[in-house]
Amino acid sequence: MQDQDYTTADMAELVDIVAQTLAFRVLKDRVARAEKSCKERLDKVLPEGTKLVGQIAGVTLGSAWKSAPKKVAHIASEDQFVGYLEYKFEEELVTTVSIRHEDMSEVAAILADHGHEDLVQFTTAPPQWLRERELRNAVAGEDIPGVELREGKPVMSARPVKDADELVEQLIRDGHVDVATLALEAGR
Structure with a gap:
């Protein structure tokens, strides 16, 4: 100053x-x-x-x-909803790979002793855009497993x-x- x-x-x-x-x-x-x-x-x-x-x-x-008030889609059962998405939209699933350990010396030791299976984790899940689209479809009247409609609040x-x-x-x-x-x- x-x-x-x-x-x-x-x-x-x-x-x-x-x-x-x-x-x-x-x-x-x-x-x-x-x-x-x-x-x-x-x-x-x-x-x-x-x-x-x-x-x-x-x-x-x-x-x-x-x-x-408008209808709002609510996921009542995550397992049912994800199961439905995985079955119906198998080609849209996204697989992510993550390393289970942060310490690089530990990573090197696991690779040397056991290979990569104990080191990485593969996760397959429906992408967020697909989840949101199917929730909108539920509000529009489509029957989506694991989703229930609730009365929203007026604004x-x-x-x-x-x-x-x-x-x-x-x-x-x-x-x-x-x-x-x-x-x-x-x-x-």
């Missing part, structure tokens, strides 16, 4: 910038908590599959919606309109949004 000579005015400006940075950090955290609280409140009362538009003074800021989402930043700025300028009140309420 360079040594610089700062004037008293320079230092005062830097102190103000640091204070603003910290104030914005605190406000950002308060706003994040407030947003989370609002979404939780909506999640409690909004019926699944519902979408609502948010407006202030007739200006649409965006929408919030709660999705209907609460909110998305502002494209020009929401400018719209909110104008609402603040027009007095429809009181930033000080919002900042204070955000901390609750």
